[in-house]
Amino acid sequence: GNSVTQMEGPVTLSEEAFLTINCTYTATGYPSLFWYVQYPGEGLQLLLKATKADDKGSNKGFEATYRKETTSFHLEKGSVQVSDSAVYFCALFPYGNNRLAFGKGNQVVVIP
Amino acid sequence: EAQVTQNPRYLITVTGKKLTVTCSQNMNHEYMSWYRQDPGLGLRQIYYSMNVEVTDKGDVPEGYKVSRKEKRNFPLILESPSPNQTSLYFCASRGRSETQYFGPGTRLLVL
Numbered sequence: 209g210n211s212v213t214q215m216e217g218p219v220t221l222s223e224e225a226f227l228t229i230n231c232t233y234t235a236t237g238y239p240s241l242f243w244y245v246q247y248p249g250e251g252l253q254l255l256l257k258a259t260k261a262d263d264k265g266s267n268k269g270f271e272a273t274y275r276k277e278t279t280s281f282h283l284e285k286g287s288v289q290v291s292d293s294a295v296y297f298c299a300l301f302p303y304g305n306n307r308l309a310f311g312k313g314n315q316v317v318v319i320p
Numbered sequence: 321e322a323q324v325t326q327n328p329r330y331l332i333t334v335t336g337k338k339l340t341v342t343c344s345q346n347m348n349h350e351y352m353s354w355y356r357q358d359p360g361l362g363l364r365q366i367y368y369s370m371n372v373e374v375t376d377k378g379d380v381p382e383g384y385k386v387s388r389k390e391k392r393n394f395p396l397i398l399e400s401p402s403p404n405q406t407s408l409y410f411c412a413s414r415g416r417s418e419t420q421y422f423g424p425g426t427r428l429l430v431l
Contacts, residue, residue, distance in 0.1 A: 240418050251324070251410055251422035252363075259418075297363065301418045305376065306351070308420055312362030 210235040210303045214311035222319050223290055229283040229314050231272075231298035241265075241274055241281040242299040246313070252297060255283075293318045322347045324423035326411050332429045333401055341396045341426050343411030349421075351414040352394040353378070354386065356407040357425075363410070369394055401430045 215230040233241065240259045244252040256265030261276035270285045281298060295313045303309030324345045333339055345352065353368040355378075365378030369388040383405055385397040394413075398405060411423040 242418075244420075244422075249425075251424045252412075252420075253422065254419050257419070306370065307353075307365065307368060307378070308414075308418075310363045312360070 210239060210300055210309055212298050212300045212309050212311040214298050214314055218315040218317060220317045220319065221288060224287045225318075227283070227285045227288045227292070227316065229296055229298075229316070231281045231283065231311060233279050233281065233298075233300050235279070235300060239300045239302065241272070242301070242308075243270070243272055243281070243283050244297040244299055244310075246295040246297065248294070255296070288316075288318045290318045290320055292316060322421070324411055324413050324421050326409075326423040326426050328426060329424065330427050332431065334431050335402055336400050339398050339401060339428075341398075341409060341411075341428070343394045343396065343423060344392050345394075345411075345413040345421070346392065347413060347415060347421065348391065349413035349415040350391070352388065353412045353414075353420070354384070354394070354396045355410045355412065356380065357410060358407050366396070366409075401428075403430050406430045 211234045213232050242257045243255040245255045246252045256267040258265040258274035264273045272281050272283045295315050297313045298311040300309045327342045350371045354366040355363045364380045366384050367386040369375040409426045412420045414420045
């Protein structure tokens with residue numbers, strides 16, 4: 209069935225560093241792919257999405273490209289800020305009966 | 321403002337005492353879900369509803385009940401809470417697009 213895998217473990221980096229969070233997926237058909245972000249004490253909110261192969265989603269300086277050949281949707285940002293500290297979830301639709309499948313999330317901590 | 325609201329935001333209770341967490345959305349969305357978030361396990365779906373009076377089990381439904389009598393509301397019921405249900409709970413809704421909107425979360429501690 210459809211599923212999403214995110215790299216293990218938290219990510220700690222300095223302000224202005226380059227951020228990459230890996231996400232790979234397993235799917236039949238042509239799923240849509242998402243990155244959601246959860247800021248401290250809040251619910252998840254959509255960061256960006258891509259609905260077909262080679263699409264690039266972008267928002268707030270973050271980008272991710274839907275790569276069908278490598279079944280990946282890695283999240284990148286060229287220069288992170290302290291305010292980017294959050295948990296980032298990769299997600300796929302559909303999963304099962306019109307559901308979203310989430311990866312386990314990555315805690316990102318940006319140090320001044 | 322389009323939003324998903326949950327109440328209460330924080331709850332401490334004791335084993336076996338029935339509780340209900342309310343969820344409401346004002347976007348006329350058909351699809352609503354409940355998730356729990358636990359360290360190292362990410363988000364796991366408890367129950368979901370595709371419309372009024374239509375609900376189905378997610379990945380971890382044991383110990384929970386839901387109902388969908390009105391389109392805007394989707395309460396989560398713990399008939400007899402146990403300590404392993406201590407968690408952070410999120411309600412979410414989705415319309416015809418694939419984008420899901422989340423509530424602010426309810427942190428539950430069962431003693």
